[in-house]
Amino acid sequence: EAQVTQNPRYLITVTGKKLTVTCSQNMNHEYMSWYRQDPGLGLRQIYYSMNVEVTDKGDVPEGYKVSRKEKRNFPLILESPSPNQTSLYFCARPPQAFGPGTRLTVT
């Protein structure tokens, strides 16, 4: 069964404190993506990766970084989080598999 895992599920942090949300897939697939979900806005793509060392911006990339050093993992990095990045984040191997989500609160 295709699975995407992400950690942590819940995170409360303060403005400016760097954080990483991990994402891992069990499918050995080339393509992965990160989305954020906000009430009334649906899901918006942050970054995506077509393969190892190949990443590109989505619709809302500002304030985020990603890396893809190996096919399995695709971490999302917030170097200096701000309150407007408070959101629900999903890692995905679209279209089939989405992770369970990480609820991030930045105070």
Add this chain to the structure above:
Amino acid sequence: AQSVTQLGSHVSVSEGALVLLRCNYSSSVPPYLFWYVQYPNQGLQLLLKYTTGATLVKGINGFEAEFKKSETSFHLTKPSAHMSDAAEYFCAVSDQRGYSTLTFGKGTMLLVSP
């Protein structure tokens, strides 16, 4: 550029009634179309997808959707609602270049009353 419009942020039905969730898309190239369901505190689950071929697509949990090119629509239906269908539903579109172009609608919350 692609876009998805879901009509109605909330839809209420009675248990046993027809479920109809509306989705219209905009795409300059032949689209791939998807419906997802999200239960509280969970990720998205793929209900069904249209890529090519038969325009009536059957998915999980008794849902189906019909691709109508002339109407640029991909509405989701279920003949008889169940309490367990209460969730948020998202329509999404991508083009045949690949899933990097997957674009979501804003979602429709389905409420089912006994």
